[in-house]
Amino acid sequence: MDTEYTHFFYDYLVALGTSETLAKYLNMLALLIILIVVVSIIDYVIRKLLRGTFSQFAAKSKTKFDDILVANKAPRNIAHIIPLLIVIEYVPVVFVDFPDFESFIKKSLEVFAIVLILWIVRSILNTLKDYLKTLPRLKDKPIDSYIQVFMIFAWIAGFMSAIAVITGIPFLKFLTGLGAISAVILLIFKDTILGFVASIQVSINDMVRIGDWITFEKYGADGDVIEITLATVKVQNFDKTITTIPTYALISDSFKNWRGMSDSGGRRIKRALFIKQNTIKYLTDDEVEKLKKVQLITEYLNSRQADIKSSNTRNDINKALLINGRNLTNFGVFRKYIDSYLKAHSAINKDMMIMVRQLAPTTQGIPLEIYTFSSDKRWANYEYIMADVFDHLIAALPYFDLEIFELPSNTSFKD
Incomplete structure (x- = not known):
């Protein structure tokens, strides 16, 4: 690394008679401010360009997918990638005289990178969910449940990656070590796993769709299904109250679906x-x-x-x-x-x-x-x-x- 640039302010301050220790801190501070200003400008420019390009393309396109992509802030999240890479690249320059601090900042930025990837994935998945709901043949399907399943796996993978980065343990080695606490994980995510299995069975067997009138006496539900998620099914009763039913209850208990009557002639x-x-x-x-x-x-x-x-x-x-x-x-x-x-x-x-x-x-x-x-x-x-x-x-x-x-x-x- 060329010290001519990394110690520019340091050399200047020492020449003015500043102590070496203070000169190091002031040098680091000056480089940090410059990096923050430059990255902020780059981030702002890229964000404006990317959002403007997406907005123009969405306005001309016939499909609603790109409009929904903009509404879910996917371009904005993607725009942060280049500035983040620049920061990670120049952190060693800023903290050249502080290796311990450099290590901490670098790990923090890597964790932030994981979070940013999760934000981007969430934006894309939410876009996909909203777009699929606009399709007539998928409008009554439990799209929310499937998106939630992908997001749960994404958050789990992101959480484990972040732990691996912080601890310095290789990801695969960290993953194999989770076998010892698998029982605890299963206990924590019991309802989520049950809901996931139930969502698949409900969808495959076409038991419930959004808009169906169902009667579930055990939970006091008698009305139209307005939302199906991984963990719950929301029913708006005829008195306009909302009843929330666990998704797995649809396969473990008996309920009445009036769709057959609605689809019949009388x-x-x-x-x-x-x-x-x-x-x-x-x-x-x-x-x-x-x-x-x-x-x-x-x-x-x-x-x-x-x-x-x-x-x-x-x-x-x-x-x-x-x-x-x-x-x-x-x-x-x-x-x-x-x-x-x-x-x-x-x-x-x-x-x-x-x-x-x-x-x-x-x-x-x-x-x-x-x-x-x-x-x-x-x-x-x-x-x-x-x-x-x-x-x-x-x-x-x-x-x-x-x-x-x-x-x-x-x-x-x-x-």
């Missing part, structure tokens, strides 16, 4: 009317004639009544009692009416199941269950359609001499 309506058993009866001919005025079942009653009369006549059935032979019941006719009503309803999906079934009798009456699907899957509209159907059916019950079971209230006992 939303299920499954609700029962409880009919009082003592209101169920056989229908007389006069009652059948009266019900024929109900247009939805007129054709059915004509056909059915002719069928039954023909069967009873052929088998010489004594119809002095209604119980003999074949008969229509008000309950059965009402079931047929509901079936016809649902098939004629404009908001019911005719391509999906339409079923009216009688369930086992209970202490509250006989459940008559309606099982069908509304065409409109939006929550508010779905509730309106279901209410509209049951409003009509409840109001139709008296026409068939049927009653809904209802627990008595105080007014039930009034004269």
Whole structure:
């Protein structure tokens, strides 16, 4: 190293009569100030040039990747590389008379270089994450989880490199020495490892996507998935609260994903009317004639009544009692009416199941269950359609001499 330049200020100060020790410190200080000023100017110029070049290129480019790259400050971080290399190169010049101090500064700069590399990697990964989220086919995928995995590995590698630099132990030797504390590392990163495995399984099996409506009773979650990360899944409930669920819980516990309903042609309506058993009866001919005025079942009653009369006549059935032979019941006719009503309803999906079934009798009456699907899957509209159907059916019950079971209230006992 040419001492003519490294000791320029030292020689000048000694010539002026300054002590050698003080001259060394003042020489080091002067060189340090010059280095800082020069590197700051170089850093500023390179940063402006690089950011300006990237910004111009981003403005002309059709893709959004470069715009996102600028937004995540990747050019700015990259611009620091050249000034840092200059500082590392000229540290021996500045601290030529202070070898111990030079060693400390050099190690500090090497650690800073590792941190700078991590900043650059983070900027690029964040750019990649934001860009992939703009792609329609990847918008609902847990991109955050994968980026976090890469960042965790990058930070671990950076941390170990920094320790190796500080201690002076070769990186590979330092890495092999970690085997002794692997159990501690596994314990510390247990949730991260579980989350990583869960993220992969969730993605491969397509269990949850961003935007899915899920119900997870164990965690009180009932709403839309808004974020999937390595460790957690955020669900915005319908009351606008946020529930955070551990990612590994998605594979270890049971939850309900409503995506199948959203992707299908309708939303299920499954609700029962409880009919009082003592209101169920056989229908007389006069009652059948009266019900024929109900247009939805007129054709059915004509056909059915002719069928039954023909069967009873052929088998010489004594119809002095209604119980003999074949008969229509008000309950059965009402079931047929509901079936016809649902098939004629404009908001019911005719391509999906339409079923009216009688369930086992209970202490509250006989459940008559309606099982069908509304065409409109939006929550508010779905509730309106279901209410509209049951409003009509409840109001139709008296026409068939049927009653809904209802627990008595105080007014039930009034004269």
